[in-house]
Amino acid sequence: MRCDVVVVGAGPGGSMAAKTAAEKGLRVVLLEKRQEIGDPVRCAEGVSKARLSSMIKPDPKWIAAEVKGARLYAPDGSSIVMSEDKSGDEVGYVLERKIFDRALAMDAARAGAKVMVKTRALDLIRANGSVKGVRAMRYGEIIDIEADVVVGADGVESKVGRWAGIDTSLKPGDIEVCAQFLLYDKSIDDEYCEFFLGNELAPGGYVWSFPKGEKLANVGLGVIGSRSEPGAPVRLLRRFVERRMPEARIVEMVVGGVPVSGPIERTVADGVLLVGDAARQSDPITGGGILNAMEAGIMAGEVVADAVSSGDTGVEGLMAYEKRWRESIGKQIARHLDLKEFFIRLSDEDLNNLMHSIQSEDVSKMDLRGMLRVLIRLNPKMLWELRHLVM
Ligand SMILES: Cc1cc2nc3c(=O)[nH]c(=O)nc-3n(C[C@H](O)[C@H](O)[C@H](O)COP(=O)(O)OP(=O)(O)OC[C@H]3O[C@@H](n4cnc5c(N)ncnc54)[C@H](O)[C@@H]3O)c2cc1C
Numbered sequence: 524m525r526c527d528v529v530v531v532g533a534g535p536g537g538s539m540a541a542k543t544a545a546e547k548g549l550r551v552v553l554l555e556k557r558q559e560i561g562d563p564v565r566c567a568e569g570v571s572k573a574r575l576s577s578m579i580k581p582d583p584k585w586i587a588a589e590v591k592g593a594r595l596y597a598p599d600g601s602s603i604v605m606s607e608d609k610s611g612d613e614v615g616y617v618l619e620r621k622i623f624d625r626a627l628a629m630d631a632a633r634a635g636a637k638v639m640v641k642t643r644a645l646d647l648i649r650a651n652g653s654v655k656g657v658r659a660m661r662y663g664e665i666i667d668i669e670a671d672v673v674v675g676a677d678g679v680e681s682k683v684g685r686w687a688g689i690d691t692s693l694k695p696g697d698i699e700v701c702a703q704f705l706l707y708d709k710s711i712d713d714e715y716c717e718f719f720l721g722n723e724l725a726p727g728g729y730v731w732s733f734p735k736g737e738k739l740a741n742v743g744l745g746v747i748g749s750r751s752e753p754g755a756p757v758r759l760l761r762r763f764v765e766r767r768m769p770e771a772r773i774v775e776m777v778v779g780g781v782p783v784s785g786p787i788e789r790t791v792a793d794g795v796l797l798v799g800d801a802a803r804q805s806d807p808i809t810g811g812g813i814l815n816a817m818e819a820g821i822m823a824g825e826v827v828a829d830a831v832s833s834g835d836t837g838v839e840g841l842m843a844y845e846k847r848w849r850e851s852i853g854k855q856i857a858r859h860l861d862l863k864e865f866f867i868r869l870s871d872e873d874l875n876n877l878m879h880s881i882q883s884e885d886v887s888k889m890d891l892r893g894m895l896r897v898l899i900r901l902n903p904k905m906l907w908e909l910r911h912l913v914m
Pocket residue numbers: 531532533534535536537554555556557561565566567568569570612613642643644645676677678679682701702703743778779780781798799800801805810811812813814816
């Protein structure tokens with residue numbers, strides 16, 4: 524089989540890359556190892572309304588709920604409320620990713636991409652030292668898909684990068700290990716996403732509750748890998764749920780990892796580029812990665828189209844991708860990496876003090892940067908080293 528570009532992984536990043544490249548007239552093959560795109564869901568499914576809408580028209584079929592904002596709790600229970608449009612990239616819509624991911628792949632198919640499910644990439648094909656496609660397993664058979672460019676959008680456990688000689692390794696401190704229940708409980712606030720901080724609750728991470736309507740919610744937590752141990756995320760989540768919502772009915776459980784390392788050193792190799800979690804483009808503070816993966820996927824599709832039409836699909840030809848995403852989403856990722864490194868060192872007492880200091884301010888219309896500016900003003904000694912992030 525021969526095409527211009529083969530995209531490995533039909534998550535949000537891969538489907539957007541495939542759709543964009545197909546719209547530009549390229550012959551695109553999109554591979555997905557699972558038999559059903561989007562299932563199982565390993566995600567709390569929260570995204571910002573405005574940013575999602577800038578890339579795709581919202582469709583009620585894949586929106587489980589819309590929220591008014593976010594409530595953030597310190598370890599002692601004190602809290603602040605932020606409005607939906609200022610709460611960051613994970614607050615606004617709560618998606619139904621089983622339907623959403625499939626819809627994105629269908630859009631790619633409509634644009635002309637050939638979608639192949641139950642097809643697992645096994646390795647890259649090389650000719651004269653250059654990448655020339657992907658070897659894959661489909662229904663127990665090995666197939667070769669020749670292409671000028673391979674887009675690795677194969678998620679947190681990405682192998683495409685490694686095959687291409689890019690160092691994608693993650694240290695324990697670079698990953699949040701997560702557990703999540705989809706549960707029903709009368710106490711769920713259907714109108715707000717909730718975030719609970721505390722070293723007892725979730726060391727180096729946080730607990731979230733993202734409502735999906737009618738008292739159903741994704742309730743989960745992430746623990747920084749360097750402070751976790753086998754089974755810890757599930758144990759901590761069970762404890763949180765038993766204490767706060769003892770009557771909860773759990774209908775689904777997932778475990779998974781989120782890279783919080785900030786991006787890898789390079790995301791482009793000869794004939795290869797990496798997108799989304801494979802490129803470690805998720806937000807180091809929240810672990811959210813849907814929108815960054817989609818945006819990077821669009822940029823990848825555009826750059827690949829230019830590279831194929833100019834006949835330069837080597838590192839030089841693809842470098843525009845690396846430049847573009849680092850100058851856009853990369854800037855926020857870098858800022859949030861600094862913030863994360865600082866905040867995971869704070870004690871519960873520090874977190875409580877910060878929360879108390881800002882409670883008398885009107886934070887409802889502030890974004891994270893604005894809030895940080897106020898926090899630095901109110902707690903100059905503690906937060907002095909973060910001042911460069913708000914200048
Ligand atoms: C518990 C949890 C909660 C989260 N909550 C949120 C949230 O609320 N908001 C948010 O924005 N982000 C959230 N995230 C992160 C978000 O899920 C990811 O950042 C996002 O899915 C990344 O998209 P992607 O396209 O890069 O990769 P993925 O969505 O992981 O897609 C990769 C695809 O590649 C396929 N694949 C892998 N290897 C191969 C192969 N060899 N051959 C063929 N196919 C392959 C996989 O099956 C998969 O379908 C959460 C993550 C976790 C674990």
